[in-house]
Amino acid sequence: MHVKLPLEPFNTYVKDGSAGARIQKILGEAKPEAVYFSEFDGQRGGIIVVNMDDSSKIPSLAEPWFLGFNAHVEFHAAMTPEDLGKAGLEALGKKWG
Numbered sequence: 001m002h003v004k005l006p007l008e009p010f011n012t013y014v015k016d017g018s019a020g021a022r023i024q025k026i027l028g029e030a031k032p033e034a035v036y037f038s039e040f041d042g043q044r045g046g047i048i049v050v051n052m053d054d055s056s057k058i059p060s061l062a063e064p065w066f067l068g069f070n071a072h073v074e075f076h077a078a079m080t081p082e083d084l085g086k087a088g089l090e091a092l093g094k095k096w097g
Helices: 007-016 019-030 055-069 081-085 089-096
Strands: 002-005 034-040 043-049 072-074
Touching: 002 055, 007 019, 007 055, 019 055, 055 072
Parallel strands: none
Antiparallel strands: 002 043, 002 072, 034 043
């Protein structure tokens, strides 16, 4: 997941001291494999790595950021090298090449 946090309401939460607790509550529910915070396009943001076996989990992962921070959330599927090995690239190459 790629989360972009707009200046407001995040600035207000930083000033009132609640930003950290809000983020920890969301992350506690999501149980991510990894989290990295950084700047993206001049905004605070983060990359949150989650294992999602079912796309019906998207709302439970995104809504806390939407509702709690007015955040912009994107999902990007990724594979491990093992997943890529199971993808059948050779057969796809023969079929579509």
